[in-house]
Each structure stands twice: as C-alpha cells, then as structure tokens.
Amino acid sequence: MSDPAQLVQKIRATLAPCRLGDWPTPLERAAALGRAVGLADLTLKREDRSSARYGGNKVRALEFLLAGAPPGTVFVTLGGTGSSHCLATAVHAPAAGGRAVLAQFPQPDTPASRAVAAACQAHAALVVRARARASLPLAVLAAWRRAGALGPRRWIPGGGAHPRAVVGHLVAGLELASQVAVPPDAIVLPLGTGGTAGGLALAVTALGWPTRVVGVRVAPIFVANRWRTMRLANSARRLLARHGIRLPPPASRIPLVVVDGLGPGYGHPTPEGEAASRLASEHGLTLDPTYGAKAFAFLLQRATCNVQRVVFWHTFAVPGPQTELVP
Numbered sequence: 387m388s389d390p391a392q393l394v395q396k397i398r399a400t401l402a403p404c405r406l407g408d409w410p411t412p413l414e415r416a417a418a419l420g421r422a423v424g425l426a427d428l429t430l431k432r433e434d435r436s437s438a439r440y441g442g443n444k445v446r447a448l449e450f451l452l453a454g455a456p457p458g459t460v461f462v463t464l465g466g467t468g469s470s471h472c473l474a475t476a477v478h479a480p481a482a483g484g485r486a487v488l489a490q491f492p493q494p495d496t497p498a499s500r501a502v503a504a505a506c507q508a509h510a511a512l513v514v515r516a517r518a519r520a521s522l523p524l525a526v527l528a529a530w531r532r533a534g535a536l537g538p539r540r541w542i543p544g545g546g547a548h549p550r551a552v553v554g555h556l557v558a559g560l561e562l563a564s565q566v567a568v569p570p571d572a573i574v575l576p577l578g579t580g581g582t583a584g585g586l587a588l589a590v591t592a593l594g595w596p597t598r599v600v601g602v603r604v605a606p607i608f609v610a611n612r613w614r615t616m617r618l619a620n621s622a623r624r625l626l627a628r629h630g631i632r633l634p635p636p637a638s639r640i641p642l643v644v645v646d647g648l649g650p651g652y653g654h655p656t657p658e659g660e661a662a663s664r665l666a667s668e669h670g671l672t673l674d675p676t677y678g679a680k681a682f683a684f685l686l687q688r689a690t691c692n693v694q695r696v697v698f699w700h701t702f703a704v705p706g707p708q709t710e711l712v713p
C-alpha cells in the first residue's frame with residue numbers, strides 16, 4: 387500500500403467518526419519483559435491509554451459506532467458486569483451527545499471486574515442486570531424497552547462487534563505502520579467478539595505485511611472464533627468498498643490464527659493467566675484476568691511458535707479516578 391496515513395485520512399473523511407480518543411496510542415518497547423518470555427523484541431501497543439477519561443481498545447470502535455447519532459440518543463448495549471465495552475460506551479456516550487443503557491450478565495468477581503462494574507453503575511443512565519447468563523435476553527429486552535422512555539435509541543452489539551467498529555481497529559493497525567521500522571512477526575491480542583482482531587487482520591493484509599495476528603480466545607467458542615472474526619472483517623471490507631474505499635485484496639489466506647486461552651470460562655482467571663499477570667507486573671505491566679492475562683499467557687507458552695518480534699495489543703484499561711469522577 388502506498389501510504390497508510392492517507393488511507394486513514396480517507397476513512398475518517400468518509401465515515402466521519404466522532405473523536406473520543408488520543409491518537410496515536412503509544413508503542414512501547416518492553417525489552418526486559420521480552421527477554422523474560424524469550425522474545426528478541428517485544429513491544430506493547432498501549433490501547434489501554436487511548437483516552438484519559440477511559441481507554442482500552444473499545445474506544446476505537448465507539449468512535450465509529452456513536453458517530454452521527456441525534457442529540458439525546460440512548461445507546462443500548464450488553465456485556466458482562468466487568469465488561470470494559472459497556473463501561474467505555476457509558477463513559478464516552480456523553481461526548482457523542484447521548485447516554486448509555488446497559489444489559490449485563492454476572493461474571494466472576496475479581497478486583498478488575500468489580501471496579502468496572504462500579505464505574506458502569508456510575509456512568510450509565512441505567513443498568514439492567516440479569517440474574518444469570520441464561521436470562522440475559524430478558525434483561526436486553528427490558529433495557530431496550532426502558533431506554534425508549536429516555537430518548538431515541540441506537541443498538542450497539544455486544545462487544546461493539548459491528549463492521550464500523552472493525553474499521554476503527556483497522557485504523558489502529560494502520561497507525562502501527564508509522565510506529566515500527568519492520569513489520570512484527572506477530573500481533574498477539576485477546577479475542578472476544580472478534581472486532582479488534584478482524585480489524586488488525588485487515589490492516590496487516592492491506593499493508594502487505596507477513597505478520598500473523600494471533601487472537602487468544604477468551605470467550606466461548608460460539609462468540610470468539612475465526613469464522614465470526616473473518617465474517618466481521620469481510621463485512622468491514624464491503625462497507626468500505628460501498629463508500630468507494632477499496633482495500634488491497636489479500637495475497638493469500640488472511641493471517642489470522644485463533645488459539646484457545648479460555649480455561650473454565652469467560653472472566654474466570656486461569657493459572658496460566660495468573661502466572662503471566664505476575665510476570666508482567668514484575669515489569670510494571672498491569673494485566674486483567676479476563677483478557678490481557680490470558681492473551682499474555684500465550685507468549686509464555688509459545689515455545690513451539692516461530693515468532694521473535696511481537697507486538698502485544700494491550701487492550702484493558704483499569705478504571706481510574708478520572709473514570710469515577712467525570713460525570
């Protein structure tokens with residue numbers, strides 16, 4: 387591709403996302419941590435720092451998902467009680483002139499999920515909690531109905547898994563091109579609903595890089611899988627084509643690899659994740675047990691994989707004082 391920055395400009399000019407984040411997010415070398423996991427070169431893409439109000443990977447998606455909403459829009463979405471997608475929607479909706487209503491299912495209680503759940507309660511216009519995962523559809527219906535009394539509604543799929551969101555993550559991948567001298571062997575990230583990995587897979591393909599995108603599955607297979615991720619990526623490609631933006635076609639099979647990191651279930655810490663988390667924290671990196679720890683654990687076990695230069699996509703932002711305080 388001739389100029390990734392120009393493509394980003396064209397995408398922004400055409401799809402008119404709102405501005406919620408601070409771009410580019412930093413790319414940091416983590417030499418000592420890299421040595422500790424046996425990598426020649428480890429860098430961290432700090433998506434957790436995407437916004438001073440509340441960061442994380444979902445800000446990329448929300449710039450495209452919240453755009454163009456009429457004033458007073460109520461954005462209705464769903465997730466676990468510790469869902470950073472839910473929290474990011476609730477925190478950033480006001481910048482798009484709206485508010486958020488959340489339907490949530492219970493997930494294992496950890497300090498990270500508790501902090502996110504508390505911040506969701508503080509920022510959302512309304513949170514409807516299902517007693518169990520099985521009753522989530524009822525909670526979603528109740529949330530949708532009650533949101534109708536608050537203003538015009540817009541549905542945001544769980545995890546923000548929508549082609550427009552994938553375009554946001556494609557932009558993130560194109561941004562990486564201006565931050566590295568040489569394409570990495572792999573980009574490693576947690577795989578939930580697939581929008582982030584789908585966008586990055588589109589980016590490396592468009593850039594013509596030999597990089598593999600390794601999505602570490604942290605959600606059940608019916609949610610997190612290669613088929614769904616590729617479907618999202620292809621829908622994003624078609625969405626852009628409808629707007630006259632044609633991405634270079636893949637030279638071969640799209641280099642997305644899905645590996646399993648789920649363990650006993652979504653949000654349940656795993657021993658491998660906890661070990662990864664301890665090691666990362668010795669090097670000043672905070673990983674959450676649902677996403678980051680499980681994805682980073684892949685790097686500790688990757689002895690069989692021939693990767694040396696890795697970008698770890700650091701997606702989870704810990705809610706901070708500013709997340710709590712800004713209304």
Ligand SMILES: Cc1ncc(COP(=O)(O)O)c(C=O)c1O
Nearest residue numbers: 545578579580581582677701702
């Ligand atoms: C912190 C964090 N990391 C990674 C993911 C996975 O992203 P995706 O759903 O786009 O696969 C999520 C999804 O909710 C998330 O909140």
